[in-house]
Amino acid sequence: MTTVEQPHSRLVVLAGPTAVGKGTVAAAMRAEHPEVWISVSATTRAPRPGEVDGVHYLFVSDEEFDRMVAEDELLEWAVVHRAARYGTPRRPVEEALAAGRPAMLEIDLQGARQVRRTMPEALFVFLAPPSFEELERRLVGRGTETAAERERRLATAHEELAAESEFDVTIVNHEVPAAVQELVTLIRSGSARPAH
Numbered sequence: 001m002t003t004v005e006q007p008h009s010r011l012v013v014l015a016g017p018t019a020v021g022k023g024t025v026a027a028a029m030r031a032e033h034p035e036v037w038i039s040v041s042a043t044t045r046a047p048r049p050g051e052v053d054g055v056h057y058l059f060v061s062d063e064e065f066d067r068m069v070a071e072d073e074l075l076e077w078a079v080v081h082r083a084a085r086y087g088t089p090r091r092p093v094e095e096a097l098a099a100g101r102p103a104m105l106e107i108d109l110q111g112a113r114q115v116r117r118t119m120p121e122a123l124f125v126f127l128a129p130p131s132f133e134e135l136e137r138r139l140v141g142r143g144t145e146t147a148a149e150r151e152r153r154l155a156t157a158h159e160e161l162a163a164e165s166e167f168d169v170t171i172v173n174h175e176v177p178a179a180v181q182e183l184v185t186l187i188r189s190g191s192a193r194p195a196h
């Protein structure tokens, strides 16, 4: 009997708690591994200093986000940290995958669960902090949230850390270059995704 190898999806979903370093790891991937296509999410939150529309996010109004949802333009979307809506535009993901490019989404847990339902063949990677204390240090050190917003994010972080076992692989973000290397190795290996 001939063994037919299961074709692997080239879609990687990277999730993890607030301030673990998802954005930092994704930015390093974008800079060092341009062969990996990284989705640009739409969000209703305001840009932080230095964030560029169309590069870091598509910054959209509530009305525009409503339209994207109504017209089924988003692969997944969620209200994150009870603060703003974030979503993955569907068409660019489909185009990247159709072109044979490895593609990566950097999204929250709720979004990862939605993608799990619609694209179960994707590889789900959990980015974990070395410790909760280090996560708090990174959140405070980033300095982009108010104390109240930090509290909200840390409350969500407890829930997100409890969901680690839902993911195929965990990468602990001790050092950014090592985390990027682990991610690239997974993507290149054709995602040795364990069966569920």
Ligand SMILES: Nc1ncnc2c1ncn2[C@@H]1O[C@H](COP(=O)(O)OP(=O)(O)OP(=O)(O)O)[C@@H](O)[C@H]1O
Binding pocket: 016, 017, 018, 019, 020, 021, 022, 023, 024, 025, 138, 139, 141, 142, 173, 174, 175, 176
């Ligand atoms: N390996 C690391 N070691 C030390 N600091 C790190 C590391 N990775 C990221 N950081 C720092 O931690 C802070 C949070 O990182 P980042 O904004 O990338 O997190 P995030 O997971 O994208 O957060 P959020 O989900 O809230 O958007 C930043 O100041 C970043 O420079």
Ligand SMILES: Nc1nc2c(ncn2[C@@H]2O[C@H](COP(=O)(O)O)[C@@H](O)[C@H]2O)c(=O)[nH]1
Binding pocket: 016, 017, 018, 022, 041, 042, 045, 076, 077, 078, 080, 086, 087, 088, 106, 107, 108, 109, 110, 111, 112
């Ligand atoms: N479900 C989705 N979550 C997303 C998306 N893009 C980003 N995110 C997540 O939002 C939080 C907060 O991000 P921040 O930039 O405001 O700090 C973070 O966990 C991101 O991973 C998305 O398209 N869908």
